Structures are given as C-alpha cells and as structure tokens.
Amino acid sequence: MENLYKIQNLKHEYKWNRQSVPILRDLSFDLERGCFSCFVGPSGTGKTTLLNILGLIENPLNGNLIFCGDDLAKASEKVREKIRLHKIGFVFQSFYLIPTLTVFENTSYFLPQLGHSREKSRKWALDVLALLGLENHIDKRPGELSGGERQRVAIARAIAKKPTVVLADEPTANLDSETATRIIKAFKELQCAEGTSFIFSTHDPQLVEFARTVFNMKDGLIQSRVDQ
C-alpha cells in the first residue's frame, strides 16, 4: 500500500530558558494511506509535537518528513498552509469551534476556500453532519450542544474538507466513556466510508483498542510499534 508518511531520522527540540530541550529524538517510521493509528505514552513524551509536525504545523529541526510523496520538512509556510487546507484535517481536545457560527456554518467553514460551488459545499457539509448524527442540530450554535456533539462538529469540520488524513490530538480526553465510544465509532465509520487516514495521540485505552497500529512513545522515542 502507498505510504502516507515516510519519516526518517526526525528530530525536534524546544528552547527552554535558553537551553535546548530535545523533544523528539531520531524518529523513523512509515504510515500507510487509510491507516487508523495512534501514538500513546506518558505526558511530555512528544506525542503532540509529533502530531504537529505530521500536520505541518511545525517544521522539524532535522530529518525527512515525506507526506504523499513530497518532502516537506523544510517547506515554506505558504506551501504548508495550502497542504493543510487541502489534505489535512485537525481535531483537538478542546474542539475550538467558532461560537457565533451554527453547526452547519462551522462544518462548511473551509469549503468555499476549496473552490467548491455553494450547492456542492452545502451537500457535502450536510452529508458529513448526517454521517456523524448531527442532522438535527445544523442550526444550533456550539454553546447549545453537549461536549460529545461539539467534538463531532469539530470532526465534521475537519472531515468535510475530504482530507487525506485527519490528525486528532486527545480527541476523547474531555468526553465521558459513552460519548467517547460514539466518537471513536464515528472515526471508524469515516475511515471505512471515505478511506480517510486517522492518526491520534491519546491516553484513552478505548481508542487504542480500535487502532490498527499503535506506537508507544517514551522520552521522544518510539519504543514499540504494534500492528493489531
């Protein structure tokens, strides 16, 4: 199967009190298209930083970051911005929805920028909302929804772009277990229905259970890779 990511000798560090603190140490791994993978490990181990680098939010200090065949480790912000818009969807623990827009408007936020017609954008957004069971909430604002519903809207916003990959940072951390299960099932359904790749950073054992590949991280290194 074609590689989605090919990561070689990836290193990253942060400056803290004028000192360099290594956060990722020489990571190398591949991820295939259509993957459903998660990175697990204790806090401070570099999961979020790795997700940021995979999502082209941060440039790595060293190493190769090959995404869909292109080495983007040193790509300019303009190039990364374009790829983020067209190929990457991000979901966060804190949802980060726009409170003044309705569920439908949040979901379809990026679609006009992708060059789709109004009718097509509308249909896509409504299809995604239906897939996530939000068809009865399209005119509501995020403040009127439960945590689980808000997270589903955030997923809908990421997925409505029809990205190649969805990166989710602790997507179930703020949810009760029942809602978390619904969300994980929604991810799985989307993977099957749309062929979208999903990569998570998580502490949630439920999510780990559903993942096809699990990377265990510790101190900026991948300790093990388990294909389930």
Place this chain on the structure above:
Amino acid sequence: MTSILRIAWKNLFRNRRRTLANLTTIALGASALLIYQAFNGGILHEYRENTIHGYYGHGQIFREGYYSQVLEKPWKRWIENPAEVEAKLSKIPEIKGIFPRITVYAFLAKGEKNLGGKGEGIVADRENNFFNQINIEEGHDIQNEKEIILGKGLANSLNVKPGDTVTVLTQTVHGQLNGAELQVAGIFHMGKKVIDDTFFRIPLKVAQELLDVKSVELISIGIEDNTDWSVVEKKIRNMDPQLDPISFQTLDKIYYQNTLDFLEVQFAFIRLVILIVVGLGIFNSISMSLFERAGEVGALRANGESRKRLLAILVSESMLLGLAGGILGIILAVGLDKSALSKGIVMPPGPGVTKPFLVHLYFEPFNFISAVILPMLAAVVAGLWPIQKLLGRSIASLLRAN
C-alpha cells in the same frame, strides 16, 4: 469577501457585553466628533451670515486693478457706467441683489463740533432688506435721500440723536468744497470702536453729488445662498473682463477666512484627541477578545486557514464595529440636536459681532461621512497591533494558549 464580512459580523456577537461597551465608546466618540464639527459649522454659518448680511454681501465687484492697489486718485478707477453694469448683472440669474457703493471722507458738523469721518454712499431701499445684520441701536435705517446714519461713537461725539440734523462737508473730486444737510435717521453699533467713532452712511445719490461723480466705487452683490460663488464670478468675468469680482471670504480674509482656518486647525487637534481616546478605549477590549480566541485561531490555521484571510476577518470585525459605532454616534448626535439642543446654544458676541447669537448645530453631508469613517479607522488602527501580534504567533503557541 461576503463570507469574510458575514463571519466578521457574527463575531461581533461573541461577547455582547464587550461589544456593547466598545460600541458605546465609539458611538460617544463619533457623536462628540459630529456635534463639535456641527457646532463649529453652526458658528461659521452664523459668522458667514453676519459677514455677508452685515457688510460685504456675497462678494463685491470693482473695476479691474482697483482692489489690489492704493491709488492717489481712486475715483479715476471707479466703475464709470454703473447703470450699464447693473443692467448686465441683473441678467445673471444667480444674482439676487445689486448694491452700488461709494466711500466718502468728510467732516461732520453739528453746532460748533466738527469731526472727520469715513462714510459710505448706499442705495438704502435695496440694502435695508439684504443687509439685515447692522445693529441699529436708536432710530432706523436710511429711508429717504435726506437721511444719514452714524456710528455710536461718532454720534456721541457730535452729541446728536435721531431727528437731529448734521452737515456733511467734503471736497469734490475736482477739489471744490461741497456740503449737504442731512437728518440723523439712526445710530448703529458695529462693535469696533474705530468704526463706531468714525463711520457713517448716506444715500448714494447724495454721496455722488458731494463728490461730483457719476461713477460708483464698487458694487456689492447678493446671490442665492446655495449658489457657488465661483460660478457667478466666472459669469461676471466673461460678461465684462474689465470687472473684478472678489468673494467675501477674500474681502474679509482677516476675520472670516482666518477664523475658518483657526477653527479648522483647532478641530483637527480635538478630532485627533477624540480618536486617540476612542482608539485607546477599545484597544484593551479588542486585545482581550483576541487573546481569548488564540486557540480558536490556532485550530483554524491548523486546518489550513491562511493568515491573510484571518487578517481580513479580524480587521473587518474592527471595521464593522467602527461602522456600527459611527452610525450609532450619528443617531445620538442627531437625536441630541432634535431634543436637548433643538433651541440652539446661546453664544456671547463673537469677533466683529456686537450682540449674543444663537448657534444651531449645522450638519453638512461631509460631517456624517467623517463621523462614520474616522471612528472606523480608529477601530481598525486600535485592532491592528493585537491582530498582527496574534497572527504572528506560531500555530503551536496559539494552540497552547487556551
């Protein structure tokens, strides 16, 4: 662009209390700007009316080369065929009043008292309707060919009152002594001692006889209030290139134009202060609002939203806030004008004016435009720095912020 404006507009309702506070600040600033500008406009309008209807008219016509020079024998460059010129002027539809005049230097005698004065020959029945700002303190304006009106100081020095007779003695342009007996019709007060002590007015015909001339020194003209002077000026020059029409602004440059320029500079300074106060008033609130949205902006950027588009959305928010505040400010100012200020503001006598006057707010279309545009600019400028600061941060730092 529509979607940017739509998102920006909706974002104004994110924190209604904060938006209301910002709107109030901007609206108060905009209405202060508008009221101050309209108040200045009102003063200038009053002063303009005083200047036009007090002495100058909308402009005066001289013979070419007369106004700009001091001549030994000025009457040699007066308008020699006034009837002909008046006939031509009366064909210009914008001209509503034609007032020929002559300056006369003379001695005024009453009993044993003999004082020098500067007088003006006028066509009284025409001038009395148009020049309605002359402050006649006693008696009335000239009503026939045998009357004279005097400045208050001059009348006091001569010890005359309405109904008394004075003798006006002068030289003709040929150097012979000439005189006329005239009855005092009224005593006026112009507010300037130098004028009140020396100035008098007599009928034009009497002045021409005293000087033995058929010509007039100048012709004041009144035009329709909404007519542009430059149109009339052009028509007069085209009609007779020997005539030199000069607007009242130029004739009264020392008072009218300088007052206008003075008030303009004063207003520009106060406007700047108001805009700075408005800008600083909303700066903190805008900064706070943007700081709270760091995570949201980070999430949007992580999903591919461009800095340029976010800049457009955030600047549009400030712009719309300024626009809405400006419109509210106009409503507030006009509301005040129609209610608390509807009777005008009583002002003490201004320069060249002898009695208190009432100022009504005088709104011009440009005032409304600037009352919207300037607060809008202030809001945009107040928002620019925090917006740039927010968008300059890395996405990772934005996401860590909340």
